[in-house]
Amino acid sequence: MDRNGEVSIALGLRSAEAASEWRSQLQQALPQARIVDDAPDAPAADYAVLWRPQAGFFSRQPRLSAVFAAGAGVDWLLADTSLPAGLPVFRIEDGGMAEQMAAYCVHEVLRRHYRVDRYEAQQREAQWREWPYLSPAGCTVGVFGLGKMGEPIARALASLGFSVRGYARSARALEGVECFDESHGLERFLSGCQMLVLAAPLTPATRDRFDATRLACLPRGAWLINVARGELVREEALLAALDAGHLAGASLDVFRTEPLPPDHRLWRHPSVRITPHVAAITVIAESARQVATRVLQLRAGQTPSGLVDRGRAY
């Protein structure tokens, strides 16, 4: 903070478009702030808003007292070896993202359960044929991760009549959702999921968790939806389970390599639906308001919510 009470916030964002939008929204939410772009000669700022910044960001900004990740996941930031130890990291909490993610999952679950693909195929043949009713209560959808993203997904699916079960590290109670945790075992949770939504952060505990063994725990014909991080799933194991017909299909928004390389098999697999990491787009206006609120709280000596626990990695 400089002499006249001004606060400065550095932007370390991947795209120039996003930086421009963040600059304008932050300025609106916090008119007294000085917003500085990432540059070799940038003045030392008090705070930073980050999304996969250019290498060397932290050496160019040595006086930060806290940083804000411009998204819900912070795996990329905690994996950055140049992140100073002890520097408080905050993540966006919801900020309009949970709503989008729930909408994405609801769409994919409804599409699968109500056999929309079949009706689309019939339309191409001008074929009028009704398929028998299947009750959503008879379809169990599992949500892996019951945090800020997983919980609204579970609630939205339950409100549409699906039988929903959720898995969290530690015991949870959520109305209308059968809750599982480590004491029950992931395998038992998975064995009842006709559809499975991955909505947990990427941490050492979730990385590669969905390998051939875990995918085999799902019942035959299950459908996987991944809106979390590509690294939760072993892609070769997923492709093998799809090829073998053990999984009926998958809706994937996240991948181990993004953008997904054009020649990647997943793009053209007939049972895979692909979106380019858009299930939850950061709503910059709302996120900037969150950053502004937290900056004011920090300056007033309060502890804002959204502080990342580096030990558990989210």
Add this chain to the structure above:
Amino acid sequence: MDRNGEVSIALGLRSAEAASEWRSQLQQALPQARIVDDAPDAPAADYAVLWRPQAGFFSRQPRLSAVFAAGAGVDWLLADTSLPAGLPVFRIEDGGMAEQMAAYCVHEVLRRHYRVDRYEAQQREAQWREWPYLSPAGCTVGVFGLGKMGEPIARALASLGFSVRGYARSARALEGVECFDESHGLERFLSGCQMLVLAAPLTPATRDRFDATRLACLPRGAWLINVARGELVREEALLAALDAGHLAGASLDVFRTEPLPPDHRLWRHPSVRITPHVAAITVIAESARQVATRVLQLRAGQTPSGLVDRGRAY
């Protein structure tokens, strides 16, 4: 009712499959009932379960004291000139159908709002491209008809963050839904709907209501979803509005002629999504339980719910 207290129920259903399922479910729900099929020599029954029965049904069943329509809409039954005046008509109330219909509408609205079709097209080209975020709160979805079907549709859409307005004949209050009625005028209601869901019964007041003039009240680029009855919409006017680009597209589950003839232009219109009247399939088990409950109420001299007011036609 015959001497030993037995009750008999005649089935007048269109398909043999449905008749067989109704027979088995009714027998289970009401073990003391005698279920009779529609036939020239069928014994005279006390009640009937009907779905577009064969011509002459009512002359073959002259002693009915009430009939149950095996679905939510009763337009086909009230249009039957052989239906005896004064014979009480009951309709299935919900019976699992509203849940399905809400799911259908939610799917189509999410698909349109979140530009699922674009991402599908991009997948075919292995193209990784994100489209900007559009807030669901910035999208107004109108629901025409706020009855047993319309209300759950409006609620489900509101819970996903959409701005929802509803239109009913008479004034309604629904939390989270901006309610319009005849005093506001249909045109004013329509002028703000980026998507419009038709969920009203077919009555003399709703037949042909969505003609060229009313469709023109929708803003340019609107999307129509019809889960009510085909007769609410003038199909030539709809096709003209689609061809002119005034409407961006339509999701249609119901048609003026069903099955939709294979050579009908709607099947192959690039902006039209077609399903074969499956947005709400009658859940026979649940509907049979409703009929059983009502038969027992009628025999006990009570008035069950679901009685159709022939004057208003639903």
